Amino acid sequence: MMATDNNEDFRFLSAQAMELGKDSIPIFLAILSREIPPERKLSVIELSKNGVCLTRLNDLAKEGIYSIFEIPILLRHMEQEPFDLHASLIPAETLRLITGLDVGYSEQFVAGYTKADEPRRKKMLSAWRNWYEEKIASEG
Secondary structure, X not given: OOOOOOHHHHHHHHHHHHOOHHHHXXXXXXXXXXXXXXXXXXXHHHHHHHHHHHHHHHHHHHOOOOOHHHHHHHHHHHHOOOOOOOOOHHHHHHHHXXXXXXXXXXXXXXXXXOHHHHXXXXXXXXXXXXHHHHHHHHHO
8 A cells, every 4th residue: 555656546455454444553554654754745645645544544433443552643643744724633533532532623623723723732632642641651
């Protein structure tokens, strides 16, 4: 899946991976976790792959299929690059489904977002990060 440069092929392969259920999660996380130097912008196909993987993880979470190890990758995705606030609603919903925490990251928040709201957005992300760290520590 990582090697394909064709969006249609990637979508087909990701649909096939979904048939694996929980076993597909590491596949999607590997694609989202690939190292891309900060000075290099993502290509259109890379952005599309990210979007598909985020959507597939969200679809699984809606079915109650997830791993808490998605959390750092979802958070990293929401923190890096010039992010698209509307696209960030998908990983935000996935985080809410995994953690059970509704921190207010919603369509309403995104629609009214200004640069002045960035501290509030970071606080929301921090709440999910703290949940994850506490969960890992308690299971550790």
